[in-house]
Amino acid sequence: MVMAAVSRRHARLYVTVDLVILTIREEGLHVLLVERGKEPYQGQLALPGGFLRERENLPDAARRELAEETGLSDARLHLEQVATYGDPGRDPRDHVVTVSYLAIAPSLPAPVAGSDARHARWEPVDRVDRLAFDHNDVFADALERARSKLEHTTLATVFCAETFTIGELRRVYEAVWGGPVDARNFNRKVTGTDGFVVPTGETRRSTPGRPAALYRAGPAKTLYPPMLRTNIGAPTSEWTRINTMRA
Amino acid sequence: MVMAAVSRRHARLYVTVDLVILTIREEGLHVLLVERGKEPYQGQLALPGGFLRERENLPDAARRELAEETGLSDARLHLEQVATYGDPGRDPRDHVVTVSYLAIAPSLPAPVAGSDARHARWEPVDRVDRLAFDHNDVFADALERARSKLEHTTLATVFCAETFTIGELRRVYEAVWGGPVDARNFNRKVTGTDGFVVPTGETRRSTPGRPAALYRAGPAKTLYPPMLRTNIGAPTSEWTRINTMRA
DNA sequence: GCAATAGTGTCTTTCAGACAGTATGAC
DNA sequence: GTCATACTGTCTGAAAGACACTATTGC
Numbered sequence: 001m002v003m004a005a006v007s008r009r010h011a012r013l014y015v016t017v018d019l020v021i022l023t024i025r026e027e028g029l030h031v032l033l034v035e036r037g038k039e040p041y042q043g044q045l046a047l048p049g050g051f052l053r054e055r056e057n058l059p060d061a062a063r064r065e066l067a068e069e070t071g072l073s074d075a076r077l078h079l080e081q082v083a084t085y086g087d088p089g090r091d092p093r094d095h096v097v098t099v100s101y102l103a104i105a106p107s108l109p110a111p112v113a114g115s116d117a118r119h120a121r122w123e124p125v126d127r128v129d130r131l132a133f134d135h136n137d138v139f140a141d142a143l144e145r146a147r148s149k150l151e152h153t154t155l156a157t158v159f160c161a162e163t164f165t166i167g168e169l170r171r172v173y174e175a176v177w178g179g180p181v182d183a184r185n186f187n188r189k190v191t192g193t194d195g196f197v198v199p200t201g202e203t204r205r206s207t208p209g210r211p212a213a214l215y216r217a218g219p220a221k222t223l224y225p226p227m228l229r230t231n232i233g234a235p236t237s238e239w240t241r242i243n244t245m246r247a
Numbered sequence: 248m249v250m251a252a253v254s255r256r257h258a259r260l261y262v263t264v265d266l267v268i269l270t271i272r273e274e275g276l277h278v279l280l281v282e283r284g285k286e287p288y289q290g291q292l293a294l295p296g297g298f299l300r301e302r303e304n305l306p307d308a309a310r311r312e313l314a315e316e317t318g319l320s321d322a323r324l325h326l327e328q329v330a331t332y333g334d335p336g337r338d339p340r341d342h343v344v345t346v347s348y349l350a351i352a353p354s355l356p357a358p359v360a361g362s363d364a365r366h367a368r369w370e371p372v373d374r375v376d377r378l379a380f381d382h383n384d385v386f387a388d389a390l391e392r393a394r395s396k397l398e399h400t401t402l403a404t405v406f407c408a409e410t411f412t413i414g415e416l417r418r419v420y421e422a423v424w425g426g427p428v429d430a431r432n433f434n435r436k437v438t439g440t441d442g443f444v445v446p447t448g449e450t451r452r453s454t455p456g457r458p459a460a461l462y463r464a465g466p467a468k469t470l471y472p473p474m475l476r477t478n479i480g481a482p483t484s485e486w487t488r489i490n491t492m493r494a
Numbered sequence: 495g496c497a498a499t500a501g502t503g504t505c506t507t508t509c510a511g512a513c514a515g516t517a518t519g520a521c
Numbered sequence: 522g523t524c525a526t527a528c529t530g531t532c533t534g535a536a537a538g539a540c541a542c543t544a545t546t547g548c
Binding site: 165166167183184187188206207208209210211212213 | 497498499500501502503
């Protein structure tokens with residue numbers, strides 16, 4: 001615990017917006033990370049982000065950064081503020097306050113479209129290790145927010161394409177929560193909750209197996225009662241490994 | 248919707264910390280408000296707050312402001328960050344970013360001890376009307392955070408004194424949620440949840456009626472399963488009025 | 495037929511909601 | 522005794538957890 005001298009002067013500082021962009025790829029839940037090109041923490045991985053500009057809104061800044069990094073704009077995209085980090089020592093150069101945003105995107109066919117893909121990449125969330133600055137905390141807080149929101153809201157549909165199967169939606173929950181979810185009880189809950197999903201009438205035929213009915217996101221935004229993630233702890237390497245292999 | 252020109256320059260701004268300090272007084276849930284002594288919004292009510300200082304932490308700034316306004320320090324006090332507001336137009340003078348904190352204090356015998364009580368006062372939450380800046384939003388978000396946290400955590404004990412009765416704890420829920428809670432089901436839930444409250448063995452004798460057993464806060468921090476506030480809508484003036492009269 | 499995925503049905507247990515009744519004090 | 526508050530007990534219904542079985546495709 002370092003006791004820094006606190007000045008009496010009002011601080012005038014830079015504000016940045018950092019993004020925790022989550023998506024689901026074949027092998028599970030991923031987060032977008034960038035490799036830092038300059039000091040400090042040169043060469044280390046960090047969350048994408050940037051400075052708030054003069055006369056700019058916080059959500060606008062987040063959307064701008066998101067577009068710069070992924071090429072994604074408004075369409076079917078979730079963006080929510082998570083927390084703010086203002087430790088004087090979190091950036092060795094200067095006192096910088098950062099506001100973190102959680103972004104959730106549907107599975108992207110292209111990896112990182114129309115961006116500086118040279119230094120940006122999707123990383124499996126359970127491989128995230130030593131990020132620059134205090135980004136480990138920022139990331140952990142945002143991930144927990146996402147996990148929690150799946151319990152109380154219909155947010156999971158944002159991870160999916162326009163239309164999706166119940167199985168795909170269930171795999172979203174499994175990927176985010178990091179554990180298996182009973183398919184039968186999940187079906188009951190999802191189809192039984194008014195406005196969660198609405199059937200399109202179409203089906204999707206794929207490799208062996210019965211074709212699955214297609215749905216799209218319903219008007220409901222909250223889940224009452226919630227779908228609680230009991231007994232699903234940290235991704236036990238056991239389940240994660242098995243599931244990673246199968247997928 | 249005003250479209251302000253966004254500069255390309257990085258903004259260098261003042262950061263403030265605003266506090267939503269909740270406590271329960273005889274007549275229900277109250278929030279601490281201050282009357283502004285100067286422009287803008289002179290004479291209007293606002294949330295207490297102040298500027299972040301150089302080399303100062305956000306939580307430290309919040310604690311400092313809290314001590315200045317209420318005289319309360321660490322002891323048995325909940326403080327948590329809620330959200331950050333950065334609209335360029337939220338302060339007419341300058342672009343100021345504010346981080347809001349929710350503070351929860353036990354019932355204070357003295358109103359506002361050791362502070363500039365001249366301009367500070369406790370206001371019933373359902374009488375909060377037209378606050379300065381965007382403080383209506385800030386307040387609403389923090390209040391909703393408190394209401395939600397009572398569902399999933401044991402936070403309600405922070406509103407109480409060191410020892411308390413189940414009835415007192417129930418009145419905390421009723422005050423925060425703004426509706427009646429069934430005493431019998433509440434007792435079952437609270438005493439049946441491991442680590443929520445622990446009996447002290449003592450009782451408290453008061454005016455007519457059987458003495459109530461005293462408890463203190465247990466080690467549990469979360470409630471699983473949660474205690475959901477179903478069927479408790481906005482404080483229907485009906486219940487609020489009745490309860491306000493009785494108390 | 496087999497393999498693989500999709501979907502339905504049932505039993506049990508936990509727990510919230512909705513009640514009525516008993517207990518212990520002050521007066 | 523009355524009044525007021527504290528506490529316990531029971532019934533019911535909603536819903537989650539834990540199972541096994543049927544259905545529809547490709548091969």
